[in-house]
Amino acid sequence: MTTMETNQPLAVYAIINGEKVESEQQFPRENPANPNEIVCYAPVTTREQAAQAIDAAYEAFKTWKWTSVDDRITRMRRAIAKLKEATPELARLLSLEHGxxxxxxxxEFAISIMWMEFACDNVKEATQEEYKEHEKGKTIITHDPIGVVSAISPWNYPISLSTIKIAPALLAGNTLVLKPSPFAPLAVTKVVEIIAHEFPPGVINIVHGEADVGVELTSNPKVAKIAFTGGTNTAKHIMKAASETIKKMTLELGGNDAAIILPGFDVNNKKDMRRIVISNFLTAGQICMIAKRMYVHRSIYDDFVKKYVEAANQWIRVGGPFNPNTTVGPVNNKNQKEYVQKLVDDARNKGAEVIKLGEIIDPELFEQGYFLQPTLVLGCDYRDPIVVEEQFGPTVPLLVYDDIEQVIELHNESIYGLTSSVWGPEEEAIKVARRIEAGTTMINTAAVQGLDVRFPFGGVKQSGVGREYGIDGIISYTETHVINLPIELDLPYIPE
Structure with a gap:
């Protein structure tokens, strides 16, 4: 079985104030493995409808912010239970629309639910009121909800990168309007519908559509915070739109995450080599925290290339999302496929060696879908586009270095700093990690293999602002309010 059987395209809709809302215009979402098959039609929400969703959230916030944290947790846990029950079908819808x-x-659903449960378990501690008595009097510190949150999520991990915003926002007492990517609108809408059923109307809303909807979500004065995951260039426009009303922001942006392979790395360790391959090609390389460029010390370079190709050929099987033998599916959309192919062709034309990896197990499907065979690119210059740009697809350049100072400089000169990884003896790897400019550095693992929702995640430099996951990811949806009760109301240095 290579595709999921569907009788007709499925319905997608906006949810505003607890009601399903359709639009006059719709856009199709094709199956990336078979672009001739339309998976669903999603509404083109108008800017006016987006404003209505914000108005609904704004009104709902007036009462939702006063609900007890116990009530919020109870509602979220009911939603989680229903998501668990629906996961088998929802996961199939996600594969169908995403590839x-x-x-x-x-x-992805497992990670999403893990985070939602963590948020439920820890929101009380994160937002607990602090009461302090001291020589100057008394101080009460509260962590209050912010207001209406505009959440904008991308197509590559639409469920986890939506729930990473939804769970802490609602649990902290905020209301929310979500806009998912038009390249993955179906499964996330079903998820929001399940969650919305457990909350009062207007607390969580979802809209779809074009750039004008995004402008409304980021500029409307009733929006208090923006939570965005996506490209750095888009984030720059969001920051400009939000500047008029000085909105709070959490931005998780692009990265050009490097894997640094130290001379002490054991190339014969099949488990670690397989881990590196997965860190390059999971989700066809379409993960913000994937290892997108590799630097290998010259002393082990030849052996590393040989063992890497062996490991890649063992793990990579390119096919349709419902083929049980598939490990790498198609790229999500035509534009992304063309962009990645352009980077590979550019490197080849400049003299790089392009090595195709793995096995194509669905040849007929491969020819008609948005598939790319994974590739390892050797002999690139350090400044080639395939090295300095975020490929976001199934290709990875491998470069040689001679000393650690050289590779640290190459890593840190990037404008990005989301994640990184260092591979080799633990003590030496940690020393290198401490000198790397990144929000997260993983040792002897990378990508989601090293993700832990208990700890904060985010980028430095142009890879983001703020943190998600962990206690920090809950606190970021609150405002700190300090209430002072001083004993002495008169200060000695102020004249009578």
């Missing part, structure tokens, strides 16, 4: 293999979609 990622079914195991990958199921994994």
């Amino acid at each position: 990622k293999p079914l195991y990958d979609s199921e994994g």
